[in-house]
Amino acid sequence: MAAARTMTRLLVPLLVAAVGATPARADRSTPPTSAIVDSTAQGGRTVSFTFDDGPDPQNTPRLLKLLRQQQIRAVFCLTGDNVLASPGLVRWIVAEGHLLCNHSTHHDDLSTWTPEAIRADLLETNAAIRAAVPWARIPYFRAPFGAWGRTPAVAASLGMQPLGWRLAISDWEPPGTEVLVDRLMNGITEGAVVLMHDGGGDRTQTIEAVGEVTPRLRADGWRLTVPARRG
Numbered sequence: 001m002a003a004a005r006t007m008t009r010l011l012v013p014l015l016v017a018a019v020g021a022t023p024a025r026a027d028r029s030t031p032p033t034s035a036i037v038d039s040t041a042q043g044g045r046t047v048s049f050t051f052d053d054g055p056d057p058q059n060t061p062r063l064l065k066l067l068r069q070q071q072i073r074a075v076f077c078l079t080g081d082n083v084l085a086s087p088g089l090v091r092w093i094v095a096e097g098h099l100l101c102n103h104s105t106h107h108d109d110l111s112t113w114t115p116e117a118i119r120a121d122l123l124e125t126n127a128a129i130r131a132a133v134p135w136a137r138i139p140y141f142r143a144p145f146g147a148w149g150r151t152p153a154v155a156a157s158l159g160m161q162p163l164g165w166r167l168a169i170s171d172w173e174p175p176g177t178e179v180l181v182d183r184l185m186n187g188i189t190e191g192a193v194v195l196m197h198d199g200g201g202d203r204t205q206t207i208e209a210v211g212e213v214t215p216r217l218r219a220d221g222w223r224l225t226v227p228a229r230r231g
């Protein structure tokens, strides 16, 4: 009996600590707000990788293989048009355990749109995603071009947390893998959400840079995680 009581005294605080530290729990139970989140929930030496404008038939499979190899869980911000073109890639992204982000239907600048028009567009994107993956969770929304306008409140009303970023590495240029590596190594700050792309062009350099940077970050004590659900 004494041993059992000792075990209970030891285990309960451990269990409480473990549950409190599980980000997936916060993802599921925390309602979104209209605050634009640009950080992880944990802070400290944590960073979150997010990939926009896919899925893309050339880049996304290569990126998914790299993320699996390096055991990185990331966020994919998808456009409805690309989802309709490559529904199988959406299923693959979800099967790998990554998180989905609505990035509008046609990658329009939504900054001047009415809430009603925004809502229709965001619902169209979600419908495309759920045609590929029924009941898919879509915890985030990111406005194309960072042109938020009235989108944050609409996204929150549809259950999606607006997702910004603290670091964008201009990988759309593209400037060369080593330049991207330098931009990541010099630009990443504690808790930062990082914006990169797996769509919109050849993203070989982005994928290579992620492959180089991740082991270096981990060697320096950094942990890769997902963004917070509120600001």
Ligand SMILES: [Zn+2]
Pocket: 052, 053, 103, 107, 144, 145
């Ligand atoms: Zn975009």
